[in-house]
Amino acid sequence: MRLKIPLLFILILAGNIVGAQNRIQNLEKAFNNLMADEQAKHAITSLCVLDANTGKTLFAKNEQIGLATASTLKTITAATAFSILGKDFQFQTTLAYSGNITPDGTLKGNLIIIGSGDPTLGSWRYQNKENAVLTQWVTAIKSAGIKKIEGSIIGDDRILGTQTTPEGWVWQDIGNYYGAGTSGLSWRENQFDIHLRPGGSAASDVKIIKTVPETPYIQIVNELKTGSSGTGDRTYAFLPPYSNVAYLRGTWGMGIGKSGISVASPDPAFDCAYRLQDTLKRLGIPSNQQATTARLMALNDQPIPVVTQKINTISSPTLSEISYWFLKKSINLYGETLLKTIALKSGKTATTSKGAETEINYWAAKGIDKSALNIIDGSGLSPGDRITTSAMANILFQSQKESWFPDFYKGLPEYNGMKIKSGTINDVSAFAGYHTDNSGNKYIIVININNYSGSGINKKLFRVLDELK
The missing domain is CATH 3.50.80.20 (D-Ala-D-Ala carboxypeptidase C, peptidase S13)
Known part of the structure; x- marks a missing residue:
């Protein structure tokens, strides 16, 4: 007896296939437009899109070139921590x-x-x-x-x-809250606040109101000047690990809508x-x-x-809870601590380099090319990290098979209607994660641009990714 396949089903299936093909063709056009854009003239731009069900590469360009990842590296750190420490791990x-x-x-x-x-x-x-x-x-x-x-x-x-901060971190970052280093005994996410008040005119002195909590053992040298209205926060704290002298430099704009800055605890x-x-x-x-x-x-x-x-x-919250905030709010301290803890759990010295070595070896054992994973830190704050979009996409693909994946996925932020982790450092912008289109097709996406010029590049990256909706 022959099975009769309804004509309507065949037409729908054919339509979906054609639609998916058109979507990828449109994606390629949009990506080529991005590469031809003036902002990308001197940039390296990479995109890797996989079928989330099969792992098949649907579109890839420059996917084997190692690029600075910024905070998209946190997806690999979190996946490795889940794998080695376990989702119920607690400090x-x-x-x-x-x-x-x-x-x-x-x-x-x-x-x-x-x-x-x-x-x-x-x-x-x-x-x-x-x-x-x-x-x-x-x-x-x-x-x-x-x-x-x-x-x-x-x-x-x-x-x-x-050693609290990894080699390769930028001096301008280290004293600020997002540059807070690790400690065997961390406290309040290793940061404190400095409340500021702008002067009455541009270039006048900025006043320090207070620190929260009070830090009488730290001397603050205030070199801040008032910025003109609308310039906002252009303030940097220069406070090395274990130092007791902080220098505040830059400008604090008139009419700014926040009370002050957060600074890394030394x-x-x-x-x-x-x-x-x-x-x-x-x-x-x-x-x-x-x-x-x-x-x-x-x-x-x-x-x-x-x-x-x-x-x-x-006892700390579980790794699942920690990972949620690590990915959602991109907390660099968590990434650096997890990387060292991965090393410790694996019987190695709790250093950044040993954690990175453990992480690379773990994924190499699962088929990822070691040379595609040049990892300097756990957070992506180092501009020296170099990872291919292909390697990152394949790690995201493999992560779907794990029992901890729902907790990992839950922590990913939503940008442009997609569950993707963002990454931004100087002249680097990247996104990595997952998306399901209107027809139910599931994708793994990693897009990265290094050395672009100007501002507003994310809108142009989203125009490319919009072709997968």
Whole structure:
């Protein structure tokens, strides 16, 4: 008996095939128009589009040229973290003490905050906000019977080493909130705020109102000038890791609609220990030595005290929750911490280079060409990253098969009606992710342009991607 296939079904199927073919032809025309655009005259532009169901390349141009990725690299970092750490992975931060507690409640020893690198500790995005963490610690300290400390508060930041920022990061970025480096004991996403007020006329001095929280141990040198109305925020903070002097340079426009800037904390572990010591002091639990860190103690050839008793442990949100904000808000600190943690989990030293090596080897074992993955950091902030759009697209394709993929996909932002991660650094703009068109065809998209001129390039990238709608 012969099966009868309805003519209408055949016509619909044929129409879909023709429509898909036309869509790719139109995509090619739009891409060629982009490459011919004056803004792309001296640029390298790459596009790789895969069929999300089969992995077949539907269109590709310059897909084997390694390009600076900007924050689209975060898709690879997140996928690797899910694969190696697991979606339920959590960081643990432990509060402990050394020495002993006398009958009158005197701790003859130190309080030690033992970090595991948790980049969310004290963050306003989760339950473990700054005040919530400090309250937990105070409760644990009181429950242990501690009323006075003859010792110090020590931030144990050893687990991720002393190098906070990767090689290749730009000096202009490092002191600003998006250039906050990693720490074995991170705190408040390793940043603080400086509130500013513009002067009454262009080129007049800008006034610093306050820092939030107060940072009396940091000297701020204010070289800011008032910008004319409409110029906005052109302010940069120059504050190296472990320094206590910050220089503010640039302009702060008249009529600006925000209160100030966020700046990278130079020593998050110290700030964390300092906040706990200050909180205890205000509650009548003094300590007779200044707050310090394991790094500072090692620098001064002081031994790190041995823990006598652990009194509190705080678990971070799961990796699924961390990845959501990592991708949605493009938090560079999370990417750098995850890369080091990937190395640590794999039995290697917790360094950026070892994390990148682990990441590259992981995907190479899954068929991705190692030479297509020149990874310098975990966030894409380094202009030295070089990854092909083909490699990134194929990693996105493979990620769909994993049990953690729904959590990964959930974190991707929406731009131009597509679930795609954006990436922007100096003269680099890129997008990477997924899209389903009106006919139900599913695509993986990676588009990247390096060394373009002028502004407003994203609108032109979207014109290309619009052909897949």
